[in-house]
Amino acid sequence: MSTPDTTAPILSARGLHxxxxxxxxxxxxxxxxxxxxxLAVMGPSGSGKSTLLHxxxxxxxxxxxxxxxxxxxxxxxxISALGEPERARLRLADFxxxxxxxxxxxxxxxxxxxxxxxxxAGTKRPEALRRSTELLERLGLAGLGAKLPGELSGGQxxxxxxxxxxxxxxxxxxxxxxxxxxxxxxxxxxxxxxLELVREAGTTVxxxxxxxxxxxxxxxxxxxxxxxxxxxxxxxx
Amino acid sequence: xxxxxTLLGLLSxxxxxxxxxxxxxxxxxxxxxxxxxxxxxxxLARMVRDELIRALGEETGGGPDRKKYEITVAGxxxxxxxxxxxDVPSESLQSELFAKTVIALLLxxxxxxxxxxxxxxxxxxxxELTRLKQDADLLRVLMCxxxxxxxxxxxxxxxxxSARLTQLKKELQSA
Numbered sequence: 001m002s003t004p005d006t007t008a009p010i011l012s013a014r015g016l017h018x019x020x021x022x023x024x025x026x027x028x029x030x031x032x033x034x035x036x037x038x039l040a041v042m043g044p045s046g047s048g049k050s051t052l053l054h055x056x057x058x059x060x061x062x063x064x065x066x067x068x069x070x071x072x073x074x075x076x077x078x079i080s081a082l083g084e085p086e087r088a089r090l091r092l093a094d095f096x097x098x099x100x101x102x103x104x105x106x107x108x109x110x111x112x113x114x115x116x117x118x119x120x121a122g123t124k125r126p127e128a129l130r131r132s133t134e135l136l137e138r139l140g141l142a143g144l145g146a147k148l149p150g151e152l153s154g155g156q157x158x159x160x161x162x163x164x165x166x167x168x169x170x171x172x173x174x175x176x177x178x179x180x181x182x183x184x185x186x187x188x189x190x191x192x193x194x195l196e197l198v199r200e201a202g203t204t205v206x207x208x209x210x211x212x213x214x215x216x217x218x219x220x221x222x223x224x225x226x227x228x229x230x231x232x233x234x235x236x237x
Numbered sequence: 238x239x240x241x242x243t244l245l246g247l248l249s250x251x252x253x254x255x256x257x258x259x260x261x262x263x264x265x266x267x268x269x270x271x272x273x274x275x276x277x278x279x280x281l282a283r284m285v286r287d288e289l290i291r292a293l294g295e296e297t298g299g300g301p302d303r304k305k306y307e308i309t310v311a312g313x314x315x316x317x318x319x320x321x322x323x324d325v326p327s328e329s330l331q332s333e334l335f336a337k338t339v340i341a342l343l344l345x346x347x348x349x350x351x352x353x354x355x356x357x358x359x360x361x362x363x364x365e366l367t368r369l370k371q372d373a374d375l376l377r378v379l380m381c382x383x384x385x386x387x388x389x390x391x392x393x394x395x396x397x398x399s400a401r402l403t404q405l406k407k408e409l410q411s412a
Contacts, residue, residue, distance in 0.1 A: 044400060192371075212392040213385050216363035223356070230353060 010035040010070055010204050011056055011172065017064035018051055025051040026062065027227035035072065035171075038195065038205040040215035043224035049208045050176060052224060055080070056206060057095055057174045058087035069094075071171055092120060096170035096203075098194075100177035102161030104149040110136060111145030114163045121168060135163045139193050155186030162194045166203070173198055175207040179214055191217050240272065241280050242319045245289060245308065249316050252293055252307035255281055268369075268380060281306055289315055334391075338398060342406045352399045359388050359395070 009032040016029040025048045033039055043049045054060040056067055058079040067079040071094060079087060091097075096117075104113045114132035119125065133145050139159040149157050158178065165173055178194065179187035195217055198205050207218060215221045223230035240262075247253070247261050255277050263271045281304075284290045289312035293305045308316070334355060341348040366381045366388070373381065398405070 044396065212360065212363055212389045213367070216360065216367040216385070218364075221360060223353070 007034075008070055009033050010072075011206075012068045012070075013052075013056060013065065014068075015065035016052065016055055016062045016067070018048075018055060018060065018062045020051075025227055026055065026065075028065070029224075029227070029229055031056075031222065031229065033172075033204055033206065035204055036199075036202045037220075038198065038207065038218040040218035040221035041206060041208045041224060042210060042212070042215050042221050043230075044210070047224045048227040049224050051227075053174055053176055053206060053208055057097070057172075058082065058090055061087075069172075092117065093168065094171045096165035096168065096173040098158075098161050098165045098173065098175040098178045100180040102149070102157045104157060104160055104164070106149050109146050109148060110141065110152065110160045110163075113149065113160055114145075114167050117164060117168045132163065132167055135167055136160070138197060139163050140189070153186070154182050155189055158182060158186070158190045159193060162190065162197075166194075166197055166201075169201060170203060172204045172206065175205065177208055177210070180209070180211070184213075187211075187214065239319070240276070241284065242316065244277065244280055245284060245312055246316050246319070248290060248306060249308045249313055252305050254303075254305050258306075265376065266380075268377060284312070288312075334395070335398075338402075338405075339409065342402070342409050348402050348406075349399060352395050352402075356392060356395050359392050363388050363392075 011031075011033040013029055013031040016026045016031075017024070018026040027048075029048075029052060031052075041049050041052060051060065055062045056079075058067070062080055065080070068076055069079050069090070070076040077086075077090070079090065082090070104110075105116075108116075111129055111132045114136060115123075115125070115128040118128035118131060123131075129145075136142065136145050136159075139162060141156060141159055141163070144152065144156065149160065152160065158181075162178070165175075175194075179190050182190060191214060195205075197203075205218070207214070209215050243266060244258055244262060247258055247265075253261070255274070258281075259272050259274060259277045262277075281290065285292060285306075288309055290306045290308050293307055334352075337351055338348050340346075341351050363385060366384050370378050370381045
């Protein structure tokens with residue numbers, strides 16, 4: 001029996017290429033993420049940051065190169081070689097997502113929004129609501145579970161989006177400008193609470209941001225420029 | 238940061254011994270670099286000479302730490318003038334980096350790398366300040382924030398310069 005390699009990265013990208021029509025969005029990206037690591041992906045608009053995140057998360061299949069995922073206690077999977085149903089399963093069960101604008105469903109309460117991923121995964125509604133309410137409390141939103149998104153402040157709504165992303169205890173959280181629409185203080189609250197939860201759970205995080213102060217919450221950052229990772233970052237040999 | 242005027246400002250609250258002033262200063266402003274006693278007493282002596290403060294009830298044969306000081310009217314005026322005079326934004330770092338970037342381009346060297354190296358240094362400091370904020374009291378948080386926003390401004394300049402290197406090189410070569 002072989003010993004599990006605990007130092008192997010949880011996510012690895014090798015030689016990622018992707019184009020949209022004539023535009024090359026990714027031009028040969030290599031990237032490794034260790035389990036529990038918080039990585040900030042920085043870079044100017046149009047540099048390929050979001051395309052990279054979408055390829056890592058199995059939202060997009062890259063034109064070239066591969067993305068490998070090594071979940072704890074399970075066999076590794078090559079995300080870039082999976083079909084859409086398998087990638088959808090991974091995204092629901094193993095990954096969490098937070099976007100710049102929370103993308104909460106406006107007609108559902110905060111607690112119901114957070115419950116959605118659990119309900120989709122087959123959890124019964126009372127249990128889903130119990131877990132959602134508990135997580136909302138951890139994010140400083142006790143008593144606000146019955147509010148509609150429109151009744152919450154920007155920072156509160158974004159914390160609901162964070163709760164929705166974390167309620168399934170994902171192995172990897174993908175955050176695309178999670179605080180991009182918030183003022184400094186609200187952004188700090190969202191980030192601090194989000195990172196406290198992920199560090200406690202050992203969740204790996206890929207966080208896109210163009211904001212250096214946001215990136216400073218990460219363990220390290222990579223700079224994407226013209227579809228390639230900038231100087232200063234090399235995949236360990 | 239102007240240590241003399243900061244001490245004078247602290248002294249304008251109430252008469253104090255040099256020893257207590259030093260500890261007040263360290264508590265509010267001394268994160269990472271406490272004031273030396275010698276510096277405090279030298280500053281106090283200079284302020285006495287300049288009639289910004291005066292010694293109270295000097296004990297015979299007492300050293301500088303046995304004196305209690307109080308601020309004079311002139312000292313209070315000086316503090317208010319200091320408080321409400323805006324400071325010139327510091328440009329020393331920017332000009333140094335600018336000079337390095339221009340020289341690198343003139344030498345046909347790797348200006349991109351130079352900016353990347355500086356960005357890495359700035360990001361490391363940002364992370365350090367961000368960590369310091371965790372579990373800190375509000376006073377410390379505000380001090381860290383001040384540093385964070387200044388470093389962020391430098392980083393924005395670095396990014397913008399980095400994006401304009403090709404154009405800058407052309408302009409330098411045609412100048």
